Amino acid sequence: MILPDYHVHTIYSPDSKMEPGEAVLSAISSGVSEICFTEHMDLGHHMESFNRVPDFKRIEKSISQLREKYPEISIEKGIEVGYIRDTAEQTAEILSGQKFDFVLLSTHCVDGMDCYLPESKRDRDKITAYKRYLETVYDSVMDDNLTEYYDCIGHIGYIAKCNHYEDNTFPYQLFPELFDKILSEIIKRGKGIEVNTSGINRAGHVLPHPSIIHRYHELGGRIITIGSDAHKPQNVGAYIEEAIDIIVKAGFQEITLFKNREPGFVTITRA
Numbered sequence: 189m190i191l192p193d194y195h196v197h198t199i200y201s202p203d204s205k206m207e208p209g210e211a212v213l214s215a216i217s218s219g220v221s222e223i224c225f226t227e228h229m230d231l232g233h234h235m236e237s238f239n240r241v242p243d244f245k246r247i248e249k250s251i252s253q254l255r256e257k258y259p260e261i262s263i264e265k266g267i268e269v270g271y272i273r274d275t276a277e278q279t280a281e282i283l284s285g286q287k288f289d290f291v292l293l294s295t296h297c298v299d300g301m302d303c304y305l306p307e308s309k310r311d312r313d314k315i316t317a318y319k320r321y322l323e324t325v326y327d328s329v330m331d332d333n334l335t336e337y338y339d340c341i342g343h344i345g346y347i348a349k350c351n352h353y354e355d356n357t358f359p360y361q362l363f364p365e366l367f368d369k370i371l372s373e374i375i376k377r378g379k380g381i382e383v384n385t386s387g388i389n390r391a392g393h394v395l396p397h398p399s400i401i402h403r404y405h406e407l408g409g410r411i412i413t414i415g416s417d418a419h420k421p422q423n424v425g426a427y428i429e430e431a432i433d434i435i436v437k438a439g440f441q442e443i444t445l446f447k448n449r450e451p452g453f454v455t456i457t458r459a
């Protein structure tokens with residue numbers, strides 16, 4: 189049975205202390221068959237530690253060593269690009285000079301502040317904040333600078349795991365028209381979505397919410413990856429099987445894996 193974890197951060201991201209080797213060992217012991225490293229690159233981020241280009245040479249070296257050492261698991265080289273409109277062109281230029289297996293485009297910052305920070309809530313109620321978040325996701329999909337350089341939109345609904353409200357859930361019915369606009373555009377541009385399991389403990393559901401995954405499939409979306417967004421060894425591979433159940437319920441028969449940014453579709457078989 190294929191069990192991919194397509195969203196993992198290590199010491200090459202500013203918010204993780206996990207060694208890539210620890211991540212691989214943890215993946216193997218959790219039964220993960222394929223791991224994709226997706227280090228952060230958030231150019232223009234207001235926190236200086238995030239506003240930098242990852243050390244691509246060291247990442248490359250580390251991955252090739254791990255591939256040699258652990259042939260029993262597939263190891264992919266990815267990146268998680270944070271969308272900030274003002275630096276989209278610069279980001280595209282950097283991406284164009286690098287080779288990846290998989291690129292995630294994620295919205296972390298809305299109106300100049302990372303949703304993760306409590307102060308990013310400002311005086312916004314849930315509906316206002318979630319709408320601004322989604323409008324930013326829409327901008328990221330519409331930004332022609334980046335279209336060529338990414339594969340999937342990461343964790344749609346990220347703001348829901350930042351825990352600003354009593355009820356943080358972020359289902360389709362909150363903004364059906366806006367979700368339809370975003371999902372249709374993703375499909376039209378030949379891109380996919382990521383199902384991110386890190387929302388389960390924080391938002392109460394995977395990101396995006398299962399109702400949105402269902403709608404994405406209904407609209408014709410077929411490219412879909414699953415990732416834990418682990419920053420620590422114990423989270424590598426977390427809830428991946430549960431996420432597979434969710435996408436199967438949403439109508440998917442295949443999961444998407446990437447090599448050299450080419451999607452491959454693998455039939456989901458159950459143990």
Ligand SMILES: [Zn+2]
Binds near residue numbers: 294342343
């Ligand atoms: Zn992210």
Ligand SMILES: [Zn+2]
Binds near residue numbers: 417
């Ligand atoms: Zn991440």
